Amino acid sequence: MTDPVSTWHRLAPSHVLLDGFHALKHAVRFEAQVPVAVTADRPAALALADELAPDVRDTLDALLTEVPATTYAALVPRPHPTAVAALAVRPAREAQLARLARLPRTAPVVVLDNPRNLGNAGATIRLAAGFGATGVVTTGTLDPWHPTVVRGGAGLHFATAVERLPVPELPAGPLFALDPEGEDLRGVELPDDALLAFGSERTGLSGALRARADHLLSLPMRPQVSSYNLATSVAMALYHWSSGSTGAP
Ligand SMILES: C[S@@+](CC[C@H](N)C(=O)[O-])C[C@H]1O[C@@H](n2cnc3c(N)ncnc32)[C@H](O)[C@@H]1O
Numbered sequence: 130m131t132d133p134v135s136t137w138h139r140l141a142p143s144h145v146l147l148d149g150f151h152a153l154k155h156a157v158r159f160e161a162q163v164p165v166a167v168t169a170d171r172p173a174a175l176a177l178a179d180e181l182a183p184d185v186r187d188t189l190d191a192l193l194t195e196v197p198a199t200t201y202a203a204l205v206p207r208p209h210p211t212a213v214a215a216l217a218v219r220p221a222r223e224a225q226l227a228r229l230a231r232l233p234r235t236a237p238v239v240v241l242d243n244p245r246n247l248g249n250a251g252a253t254i255r256l257a258a259g260f261g262a263t264g265v266v267t268t269g270t271l272d273p274w275h276p277t278v279v280r281g282g283a284g285l286h287f288a289t290a291v292e293r294l295p296v297p298e299l300p301a302g303p304l305f306a307l308d309p310e311g312e313d314l315r316g317v318e319l320p321d322d323a324l325l326a327f328g329s330e331r332t333g334l335s336g337a338l339r340a341r342a343d344h345l346l347s348l349p350m351r352p353q354v355s356s357y358n359l360a361t362s363v364a365m366a367l368y369h370w371s372s373g374s375t376g377a378p
Contacts, residue, residue: 133196136164137165140165140216144216145276146276148205152283153166153215154181155284157185157192158184163192164216166194166215167194168194168201170195173211175189219274226292229266231263235263236377237263237323238263238264238300238302239256239262239265239326239367240268242268243328244271244327251279252281252282253265253360254273254291256367257363259285260378261377268293268294269293269329271293296338305323305325305344306334306342307325307362308346309355311345314366315349319366319369319370319374321370323370325363325370327363330358333356348365
């Protein structure tokens with residue numbers, strides 16, 4: 130049998146870190162390829178599987194190799210309470226872009242315009258996965274597959290299409306950009322093929338994104354409040370789309 134630690138060191142630079150039981154569970158559910166998975170406590174990990182993920186319990190049983198706690202701790206940036214970690218193959222960019230471009234689209238693409246906060250990006254990917262969105266595209270320099278984003282997304286990157294693109298290369302479709310100065314979202318039905326775009330935490334929507342936008346929409350908010358958090362704004366817009374769509378979960 131191949132030593133999981135040497136496999137880990139060989140693959141870690143090019144693979145996606147799944148940090149903790151829940152990230153591994155989600156990745157397996159959404160058919161990620163997982164060449165190596167370790168735990169410092171196999172009985173505890175399988176007890177969690179029995180309780181929370183009986184659908185993938187046998188797969189996890191076959192994947193997980195127990196290693197000493199010190200070995201596990203040396204493989205990850207900071208140990209997770211579940212003492213589980215795995216590496217997954219990052220989906221090919223070409224395949225992700227094809228998923229994002231495919232028409233007719235049955236659920237929106239979320240666009241984060243130059244996001245700065247890794248936690249917001251992770252929370253958005255988790256929302257997109259939950260609502261069955263086609264994908265999440267980021268513009269700007271943040272890597273949406275950064276380990277902290279994957280941790281925030283609870284391994285749900287594999288349940289949707291996640292890529293980075295410049296604004297001129299965004300997928301086709303009517304672009305609804307969210308901005309406090311826009312028209313009230315509640316009077317607008319969001320189509321299934323929409324791109325739903327959100328601005329940067331610090332500076333809002335960029336000029337390039339505004340120029341590409343077909344509609345500017347606002348979320349209900351009292352005048353004295355400047356703005357909502359980015360991920361909560363995504364949640365409200367996706368919820369609004371879902372309430373008017375037959376394609377939503
Ligand atoms: C934290 S806000 C950005 C605040 C930024 N200082 C600005 O000038 O816009 C991040 C993003 O969330 C969305 N957002 C926040 N509050 C909103 C609201 N009331 N209506 C529409 N979009 C909102 C927008 O897309 C915004 O660009």
